[in-house]
Amino acid sequence: xxxxxxxxxxxxxxxxxxxxxxxxxxxxxxxxxxxxxxxxxxxxxxxxxxxxxxxxxxxxxxxxxxxxxxxxxxxxxxxxxxxxxxxxxxxxxxxxxxxxxxxxxxxxxxxxxxxxxxxxxxxxxxxxxxxxxxxxxxxxxxxxxxxxxxxxxxxxxxxxxxxxxxxxxx
Numbered sequence: 001x002x003x004x005x006x007x008x009x010x011x012x013x014x015x016x017x018x019x020x021x022x023x024x025x026x027x028x029x030x031x032x033x034x035x036x037x038x039x040x041x042x043x044x045x046x047x048x049x050x051x052x053x054x055x056x057x058x059x060x061x062x063x064x065x066x067x068x069x070x071x072x073x074x075x076x077x078x079x080x081x082x083x084x085x086x087x088x089x090x091x092x093x094x095x096x097x098x099x100x101x102x103x104x105x106x107x108x109x110x111x112x113x114x115x116x117x118x119x120x121x122x123x124x125x126x127x128x129x130x131x132x133x134x135x136x137x138x139x140x141x142x143x144x145x146x147x148x149x150x151x152x153x154x155x156x157x158x159x160x161x162x163x164x165x166x167x168x169x170x
């Protein structure tokens with residue numbers, strides 16, 4: 001195996017969600033193993049403190065050594081970025097990223113590693129302009145699609161971008 005991908009689902013989702021499942025299939029086909037932590041027990045609290053616990057769970061899911069990529073959707077993208085600042089990783093693949101969470105005192109940050117973002121022009125939860133500014137400031141690869149927060153019409157597109165992203169890490 002080339003390494004491990006930690007795939008983090010969104011807030012109202014689960015480890016078998018459509019997008020993370022599609023990314024897991026791509027990871028396997030590209031020679032990476034993947035883990036999909038289950039955050040549903042933490043998410044049920046609807047507490048901002050759960051963000052720290054989610055990040056800790058993502059980090060605990062990563063192996064102690066070897067190559068790691070953090071990937072996620074929505075809240076999963078947010079905690080993937082936070083986790084990347086606490087554990088060396090090869091890259092980040094972030095879908096529908098919220099660059100800020102109302103009431104959460106910690107500003108979003110992410111390691112300066114190869115990063116690809118996919119965001120919907122019509123994202124009703126995470127303003128597209130904030131993601132554009134985040135990607136611009138870092139020089140990250142950003143793909144904007146005609147979709148909403150769920151990116152439901154672009155799952156196959158996201159999977160293909162993920163394949164390209166993983167291949168670029170070789």
